[in-house]
Amino acid sequence: MKRLLLLALLALPGAALAHTAxxxxxxARGAVVQAPTAVTLNFSEPVELRFSTVRVMAVAAGQTPEAAAKLALAARPETPTLVSRPPTTxxxxxxxxxxxxxxxxxxxxVVAWRLLSEDGHPVSGLSTFRVR
Incomplete structure (x- = not known):
């Protein structure tokens, strides 16, 4: 009986179990570009922007993108090491x-983000690009 209930739950539409992505x-991830004026993120579903954080900063020599992303998300929006400006949306x-x-x-x-999924779960990630 428990197995049948589990199978029934797994058969529910994916949206009920999915998080924002x-x-x-x-x-794009890994792109080499001229200095961009903005970074754009597209989401699998609408997110509440007031509960979302997106930051961009240079990755210092000897630093991993993951470490830079962690610092970027912890930084205050006016921190000079950030190259992103607060979104107006x-x-x-x-x-x-x-x-x-x-x-x-x-x-x-590094582009680092922390979002609040519609189902209340936090979603975080990062991407990188290189300026020539």
């Missing part, structure tokens, strides 16, 4: 564009 990031959105400071120097950058 970042479906794409521009610049609020409310629910399935896409978020984060403006960047002008004149990014050549090097590796």
């Amino acid at each position: 970042v479906t794409s990031v521009v610049p 609020a409310g629910l959105a399935a896409r978020l564009s984060v403006p960047l400071k002008a004149g990014l120097k050549p090097g590796l950058y």
Whole structure:
């Protein structure tokens, strides 16, 4: 009987069990680009932007992207090491564009995010791009 209940739960539509996901990031993961003016994230479903954090910062020499992402998410929005500016969009959105400071120097950058999924679960991740 327990096994039948478990199978029935697994047969429910995926949306009931799924968390929000970042479906794409521009610049794309691993891309080598001229200094962008913004980073855009697309989500699998709308997220409440006031409970979401997206930060961009340069990855220092000898630092891993994961360590840089952790620092970026812990930093205050006005921290000088961040190259992202606070987004001006609020409310629910399935896409978020984060403006960047002008004149990014050549090097590796990390895009770090922490979102609150519609079902209440936190979702975090990162992507990287390189400025030539």
